[in-house]
Amino acid sequence: MTLWDIPAKKSGLISGLDNALLPAVTNRLLEMGLTDGQSVRCLRRSPMNGPVVVQIGDCVYTLEQSIADKVAVSSLS
Amino acid sequence: MFEQSSSVMKNIILVGKPNSGKSLLFNQLTGMRQKVANFPGVTVELKSGKFGEHTLIDFPGAYSLSTLSRDEEIAVEKIHEAMHDDNTGVIVCNLDATRLERSLVFGLQVRDLAKQHDKALVFALNMIDEVGRFSHQVDCDKLSEDLGAAVFPLSAKTLVGIHEFKLALNEVASQPEKYIPRQRVPDDDSVFNVSRRIAKQYGIHADIVLKQQNTIDSFLLNSVLGGVAFFSIMFVLFQSIFTWATPLMDGVESIIGWLAVAVTSVIGQGVINDFLQDAIFGGLGSFLVFVPQIMVLTLIIGLLEDSGYLARAALICHKPLSYFGLSGRSFIPYLSGHACAIPAIMAARTIESPRKRLITMMTIPLMSCSARLPVYALLIAVLIPNTTYLGGLLSLQGTAFFVLYFLGIVTALIVSVLLNKFTENDSDKAEMPFILELPNYRLPHWKPLILRVLTSAKQFIRRAGPVIFMVSVVIWFLGYFPSSEHDLQGSYLSMLGQWIEPVFEPLGLDWRYGVAILVSFLAREVFVGALGTLFGIEGADENIAGLAENIQADGLTLGAGLGLLIFYVIALQCVATVATLKGETGSKKIAWGLFAGYGLLAYTSAFIVSHIF
Numbered sequence: 289m290t291l292w293d294i295p296a297k298k299s300g301l302i303s304g305l306d307n308a309l310l311p312a313v314t315n316r317l318l319e320m321g322l323t324d325g326q327s328v329r330c331l332r333r334s335p336m337n338g339p340v341v342v343q344i345g346d347c348v349y350t351l352e353q354s355i356a357d358k359v360a361v362s363s364l365s
Numbered sequence: 366m367f368e369q370s371s372s373v374m375k376n377i378i379l380v381g382k383p384n385s386g387k388s389l390l391f392n393q394l395t396g397m398r399q400k401v402a403n404f405p406g407v408t409v410e411l412k413s414g415k416f417g418e419h420t421l422i423d424f425p426g427a428y429s430l431s432t433l434s435r436d437e438e439i440a441v442e443k444i445h446e447a448m449h450d451d452n453t454g455v456i457v458c459n460l461d462a463t464r465l466e467r468s469l470v471f472g473l474q475v476r477d478l479a480k481q482h483d484k485a486l487v488f489a490l491n492m493i494d495e496v497g498r499f500s501h502q503v504d505c506d507k508l509s510e511d512l513g514a515a516v517f518p519l520s521a522k523t524l525v526g527i528h529e530f531k532l533a534l535n536e537v538a539s540q541p542e543k544y545i546p547r548q549r550v551p552d553d554d555s556v557f558n559v560s561r562r563i564a565k566q567y568g569i570h571a572d573i574v575l576k577q578q579n580t581i582d583s584f585l586l587n588s589v590l591g592g593v594a595f596f597s598i599m600f601v602l603f604q605s606i607f608t609w610a611t612p613l614m615d616g617v618e619s620i621i622g623w624l625a626v627a628v629t630s631v632i633g634q635g636v637i638n639d640f641l642q643d644a645i646f647g648g649l650g651s652f653l654v655f656v657p658q659i660m661v662l663t664l665i666i667g668l669l670e671d672s673g674y675l676a677r678a679a680l681i682c683h684k685p686l687s688y689f690g691l692s693g694r695s696f697i698p699y700l701s702g703h704a705c706a707i708p709a710i711m712a713a714r715t716i717e718s719p720r721k722r723l724i725t726m727m728t729i730p731l732m733s734c735s736a737r738l739p740v741y742a743l744l745i746a747v748l749i750p751n752t753t754y755l756g757g758l759l760s761l762q763g764t765a766f767f768v769l770y771f772l773g774i775v776t777a778l779i780v781s782v783l784l785n786k787f788t789e790n791d792s793d794k795a796e797m798p799f800i801l802e803l804p805n806y807r808l809p810h811w812k813p814l815i816l817r818v819l820t821s822a823k824q825f826i827r828r829a830g831p832v833i834f835m836v837s838v839v840i841w842f843l844g845y846f847p848s849s850e851h852d853l854q855g856s857y858l859s860m861l862g863q864w865i866e867p868v869f870e871p872l873g874l875d876w877r878y879g880v881a882i883l884v885s886f887l888a889r890e891v892f893v894g895a896l897g898t899l900f901g902i903e904g905a906d907e908n909i910a911g912l913a914e915n916i917q918a919d920g921l922t923l924g925a926g927l928g929l930l931i932f933y934v935i936a937l938q939c940v941a942t943v944a945t946l947k948g949e950t951g952s953k954k955i956a957w958g959l960f961a962g963y964g965l966l967a968y969t970s971a972f973i974v975s976h977i978f
Contacts, residue, residue, distance in 0.1 A: 312431065315429070316428065317800075319429040320428065321467060321557075331582070332582070334681075336684050337684065338683060339693070339801075341680070345564075346464040346465065346467055346564065346571040346574070346575075348575060349800060349802055350676075350803055352683060352687070354798055355799070
């Protein structure tokens with residue numbers, strides 16, 4: 289399951305980043321807090337598969353599908 | 366107290382993550398006098414100001430020392446440069462107390478770099494008032510110990526701790542060697558882990574701080590209410606550019622007119638008088654009129670950005686714009702483009718994807734900038750009857766205005782799609798994803814806003830002024846000589862116009878329109894004044910209705926007129942924009958290629974339209 293698949297108002301734990309991501313993008317995601325074991329909550333989804341809004345650590349980010357579906361997530365709650 | 370040691374007078378640099386209250390701290394430390402250098406744009410600028418006898422330099426915000434977008438690249442390059450620079454005395458790293466973990470990731474990277482280069486570093490723990498509101502206390506002495514560098518709690522907004530910080534900063538600057546960080550992240554640990562650990566120990570719980578933000582977002586990002594809010598805000602923005610800025614623009618116009626009279630009445634009649642009157646006051650004056658409009662636009666965009674809404678607007682627009690190969694971040698440059706393409710092209714720097722950034726910059730000139738407004742107004746008055754429907758609610762002329770703006774946007778989107786299809790997709794650097802932090806909603810502070818507005822005006826004048834001045838002088842010369850009466854009819858310009866008449870003939874336009882189009886390369890709105898002179902009407906700028914009647918009587922056909930309108934929607938008739946494009950894309954070929962390409966497209970479209978109607 290990926291960050292893109294979390295339904296709104298649900299949380300999970302980040303379990304890894306896809307190797308297909310560019311190194312620069314992987315770095316940025318890590319710096320933004322998308323590290324293994326970090327808890328993440330989907331705050332809302334946009335119409336027409338627009339970017340998702342997620343809370344990761346102490347920040348709120350918006351990510352588009354092409355990147356959200358490359359972030360693995362586990363233990364949905 | 367302060368000896369004139371070598372450490373005095375050195376530079377203090379201010380760094381930090383974006384949206385962390387860094388700019389406001391800078392303003393509070395330096396006061397209202399500051400210089401902006403090197404990198405103009407919405408968020409990409411290097412500001413410097415005086416802090417006592419030191420120079421304080423505000424670096425652009427960055428999430429980390431590895432970079433994703435062009436503006437952050439500049440920020441990081443500059444940080445590395447500053448570390449190697451002997452003139453750098455102290456580094457102040459701004460932390461957001463409400464988002465300690467995130468700001469520490471960057472903060473710790475900078476701290477380690479400072480330690481490596483033996484530079485003094487202190488942390489400013491900003492927005493302490495916001496965590497205080499939730500009665501959260503940060504033990505700064507212990508935090509200083511854990512970070513191996515001094516930490517000063519403060520709020521740039523409520524001014525809590527600012528006085529103490531100023532005193533401390535003077536002390537640090539006089540003895541920098543005592544403030545070199547004592548710690549760095551151990552090799553067997555990572556910046557992320559350390560940040561998380563420290564944030565957990567000292568920071569406020571995220572859910573408490575984010576509660577307000579998430580509540581507001583549930584309205585502003587709601588599929589229905591959010592859309593209504595978005596369009597209302599855009600409507601107010603357009604109103605402000607086109608109606609509220611008008612009195613200011615009139616004011617500038619009358620000041621220039623008054624100056625022109627004052628200066629030219631001192632000098633006797635003659636060439637110099639005519640030159641000052643027409644080339645300097647006329648040419649440069651018609652360009653300065655746009656300064657208030659750009660200031661109003663900057664103010665509103667600044668309000669939206671500082672309040673946190675602009676990030677939401679980019680989010681809302683991302684999906685629709687991505688169908689055309691653009692990013693949600695293209696929205697802001699496009700919006701600014703409706704006032705003037707020059708600041709808009711500079712604002713495109715915040716787009717991470719180099720490819721999307723280029724496409725955005727290349728299509729901005731198609732947004733109907735305010736210089737086209739007088740041209741639209743004149744031609745609409747000539748061609749479209751002043752009929753109203755629904756008891757005056759809907760007017761045919763107003764609708765025509767809307768259609769022209771819409772046409773510009775649609776053309777830009779079509780060109781974007783084409784550019785996307787036909788330019789190479791060099792896979793490695795091309796596709797940077799859309800990632801954006803949604804900052805907390807805040808009431809904007811007036812200080813940075815006012816400074817930003819003033820800077821925008823200064824930069825617009827500095828960018829476009831020299832070019833406009835040169836073209837002004839050349840066109841004036843061509844229009845003034847060699848006829849003994851110095852009228853436009855007998856000038857080089859009209860000879861040129863008659864000579865190029867065959868070019869405009871297929872569009873159903875005679876040489877007078879040709880000349881007016883030629884001179885409008887100076888600035889589009891000059892078209893109106895030039896046409897006025899050619900039709901023998903003085904002060905056509907103020908008397909558009911009179912000129913419109915004349916043109917109507919002269920018999921401009923509907924087809925030719927509509928073609929001319931389309932021509933003005935599409936053509937890149939602005940030397941200052943071409944110069945800016947050249948500077949920002951770093952390519953002469955792209956800038957002049959666009960000039961030629963849009964010119965050709967404009968001409969062809971005008972030709973087709975003039976033959977349909």
